[in-house]
Amino acid sequence: xxxxxxxxxxxxxxxxxxxxxxxxxxxxxxxxxxxxxxxxxxxxxxxxxxxxxxxxxxxxxxxxxxxxxxxxxxxxxxxxxxxxxxxxxxxxxxxxxxxxxxxxxxxxxxxxxxxxxxxxxxxxxxxxxxxxxxxxxxxxxxxxxxxxxxxxxxxxxxxxxxxxxxxxxxxxxxxxxxxxxxxxxxxxxxxxxxxxxxxxxxxxxxxxxxxxxxxxxxxxxxxxxxxxxxxxxxxxxxxxxxxxxxxxxxxxxxxxxxxxxxxxxxxxxxxxxxxxxxxxxxxxxxxxxxxxxxxxxxxxxxxxxxxxxxxxxxxxxxxxxxxxxxxxxxxxxxxxxxxxxxxxxxxxxxxxxxxxxxxxxxxxxxxxxxxxxx
Amino acid sequence: xxxxxxxxxxxxxxxxxxxxxxxxxxxxxxxxxxxxxxxxxxxxxxxxxxxxxxxxxxxxxxxxxxxxxxxxxxxxxxxxxxxxxxxxxxxxxxxxxxxxxxxxxxxxxxxxxxxxxxxxxxxxxxxxxxxxxxxxxxxxxxxxxxxxxxxxxxxxxxxxxxxxxxxxxxxxxxxxxxxxxxxxxxxxxxxxxxxxxxxxxxxxxxxxxxxxxxxxxxxxxxxxxxxxxxxxxxxxxxxxxxxxxxxxxxxxxxxxxxxxxxxxxxxxxxxxxxxxxxxxxxxxxxxxxxxxxxxxxxxxxxxxxx
Numbered sequence: 001x002x003x004x005x006x007x008x009x010x011x012x013x014x015x016x017x018x019x020x021x022x023x024x025x026x027x028x029x030x031x032x033x034x035x036x037x038x039x040x041x042x043x044x045x046x047x048x049x050x051x052x053x054x055x056x057x058x059x060x061x062x063x064x065x066x067x068x069x070x071x072x073x074x075x076x077x078x079x080x081x082x083x084x085x086x087x088x089x090x091x092x093x094x095x096x097x098x099x100x101x102x103x104x105x106x107x108x109x110x111x112x113x114x115x116x117x118x119x120x121x122x123x124x125x126x127x128x129x130x131x132x133x134x135x136x137x138x139x140x141x142x143x144x145x146x147x148x149x150x151x152x153x154x155x156x157x158x159x160x161x162x163x164x165x166x167x168x169x170x171x172x173x174x175x176x177x178x179x180x181x182x183x184x185x186x187x188x189x190x191x192x193x194x195x196x197x198x199x200x201x202x203x204x205x206x207x208x209x210x211x212x213x214x215x216x217x218x219x220x221x222x223x224x225x226x227x228x229x230x231x232x233x234x235x236x237x238x239x240x241x242x243x244x245x246x247x248x249x250x251x252x253x254x255x256x257x258x259x260x261x262x263x264x265x266x267x268x269x270x271x272x273x274x275x276x277x278x279x280x281x282x283x284x285x286x287x288x289x290x291x292x293x294x295x296x297x298x299x300x301x302x303x304x305x306x307x308x309x310x311x312x313x314x315x316x317x318x319x320x321x322x323x324x325x326x327x328x329x330x331x332x333x334x335x336x337x338x339x340x341x342x343x344x345x346x347x348x349x350x351x352x353x354x355x356x357x358x359x360x361x362x363x364x365x366x367x368x369x370x371x372x373x374x
Numbered sequence: 375x376x377x378x379x380x381x382x383x384x385x386x387x388x389x390x391x392x393x394x395x396x397x398x399x400x401x402x403x404x405x406x407x408x409x410x411x412x413x414x415x416x417x418x419x420x421x422x423x424x425x426x427x428x429x430x431x432x433x434x435x436x437x438x439x440x441x442x443x444x445x446x447x448x449x450x451x452x453x454x455x456x457x458x459x460x461x462x463x464x465x466x467x468x469x470x471x472x473x474x475x476x477x478x479x480x481x482x483x484x485x486x487x488x489x490x491x492x493x494x495x496x497x498x499x500x501x502x503x504x505x506x507x508x509x510x511x512x513x514x515x516x517x518x519x520x521x522x523x524x525x526x527x528x529x530x531x532x533x534x535x536x537x538x539x540x541x542x543x544x545x546x547x548x549x550x551x552x553x554x555x556x557x558x559x560x561x562x563x564x565x566x567x568x569x570x571x572x573x574x575x576x577x578x579x580x581x582x583x584x585x586x587x588x589x590x591x592x593x594x595x596x597x598x599x600x601x602x603x604x605x606x607x608x609x610x611x612x613x614x615x616x617x618x619x620x621x622x623x624x625x626x627x628x629x630x631x632x633x634x635x636x637x638x639x640x641x642x643x644x645x646x647x648x649x650x651x652x653x654x655x656x657x658x659x660x661x662x663x664x665x666x667x668x669x670x671x672x673x674x675x676x677x678x679x680x
Contacts, residue, residue, distance in 0.1 A: 077442040078648040221630025365646030
């Protein structure tokens with residue numbers, strides 16, 4: 001074996017360093033491409049893309065969900081109509097607005113076999129608004145009820161059993177409204193005895209307006225999301241129309257003496273579902289997300305969402321919730337085999353919140369402005 | 375001449391200005407590009423950030439909304455609909471009334487403080503006071519308004535104090551009074567600042583002359599000092615009116631939205647069916663009102679004495 005010449009050794013070392021230097025950018029790019037997460041865009045109410053809900057999905061699929069949060073269905077429709085197709089991979093909407101999305105061609109058709117409908121309660125298999133004929137456009141993720149939200153120290157359970165409590169002079173100036181016309185008008189429509197609270201003949205619509213105007217003197221304020229929380233928490237408002245456990249549940253879990261009662265006139269039901277945005281370039285991933293969030297594990301995360309809790313439509317999700325969070329399952333009445341929220345739906349104690357059918361949305365919002373000024 | 379005082383104001387033309395015919399022609403030619411260069415930034419600023427958006431707002435007010443999509447059009451429907459609604463005018467009257475009340479209250483409350491700063495304090499103490507008046511602006515207005523909720527709520531600080539004095543709890547939050555408190559939180563420090571600066575610049579010889587001529591202290595204030603500081607007082611009031619008229623935060627978070635003002639109505643209009651064109655009508659109504667009020671008050675402030 002002949003010893004190598006020091007100069008040739010040096011040349012070899014230099015060649016190796018140069019080679020490594022030249023290869024480094026390529027290696028780095030490759031490494032980056034393996035680790036850089038794919039971006040999935042989501043248009044949703046606040047909370048749906050927070051870590052407590054999506055962290056597991058993001059880690060599993062190496063995805064980063066980029067949310068655009070909205071407040072209210074009108075806001076959501078406006079954001080979509082002003083964005084080019086494909087801007088949002090996932091669109092979360094309330095059932096009444098899904099119909100508008102479908103009519104405007106803003107969402108992709110979905111394949112029912114891709115989603116765990118067999119695990120859902122039968123009431124949610126063919127949910128109105130999510131289907132057009134046999135075509136599926138949206139999959140329900142969560143739902144909740146709207147009723148009489150009240151301060152348990154100031155209002156008794158018996159008093160909260162009817163929407164009439166909103167007009168009780170003992171609570172003058174202490175009744176608040178969540179500042180959105182649909183739920184508040186819907187509740188008063190139920191109080192007026194309308195089985196279909198959003199399908200009002202002209203005469204009935206007139207009576208609903210009169211009934212609501214008669215309550216106006218009791219109203220202490222109209223509040224946005226943050227204001228509703230604050231006024232219930234500090235006790236300024238002891239009754240709040242137009243909301244449900246999605247707000248009082250958060251407060252209750254943090255120790256505030258507030259609760260929502262489903263009154264004898266019945267409650268309203270809201271729903272949230274996911275669709276795939278028209279022209280999405282990551283439809284497989286979007287589908288995987290909907291599968292994740294409708295799976296038992298995803299459903300539990302959704303029910304426990306820190307921003308606002310909700311009920312879930314997946315029976316296996318209920319089982320898992322009871323196993324993992326029995327206290328919350330009890331609080332939200334999602335315990336199989338015991339009296340639970342499905343009894344309220346089956347007993348027709350709740351009606352779906354919807355858009356007005358015989359008046360325009362404009363008529364309702366104009367009346368709401370007049371009401372606020374009354 | 376001082377912009378904040380009116381006593382003894384010379385004509386508006388700058389002093390020592392020569393008639394155009396008396397200026398050398400060469401200097402005029404040389405000065406023109408220089409003058410032009412100086413006037414371009416404010417002109418460009420006004421075009422980009424005031425006239426441009428204003429024109430767009432005017433155009434937008436004639437557009438239409440179909441299926442939540444804003445579409446270019448030239449229809450007077452938004453104007454006809456909004457101006458025909460009684461609740462719009464009720465809201466307008468309420469907003470104007472609230473802003474006017476805030477303006478009067480702020481001006482009256484600010485004057486004693488500004489007077490003390492200008493006439494009673496030494497130079498160092500005055501500087502400290504002016505600095506203290508700037509401090510509220512270090513904190514977000516929204517945060518200050520939320521802080522007021524702690525004071526004004528039924529179980530708040532004020533009611534706790536009243537309770538100790540044997541006074542039953544008063545409803546303070548979600549009332550017009552709370553809205554007024556919010557307006558003053560926003561504008562009072564600025565009104566005091568402007569008034570104080572204006573009063574500081576009042577010619578002391580006028581006060582001495584009034585005293586020498588046998589004018590009592592109260593009469594000196596109203597007959598000499600207030601007229602001399604008229605510009606500052608009116609400009610301070612104008613700022614208060616502008617801030618209050620356009621404020622969204624106080625009527626919502628302290629007034630509870632129970633007595634809606636125009637800014638709240640604008641937000642409601644945009645939320646209801648994405649009606650930005652109708653909201654533009656309301657915004658233009660507000661801008662027109664503010665321009666008329668600003669013009670009238672400025673004209674009064676700089677009015678020459680007969």
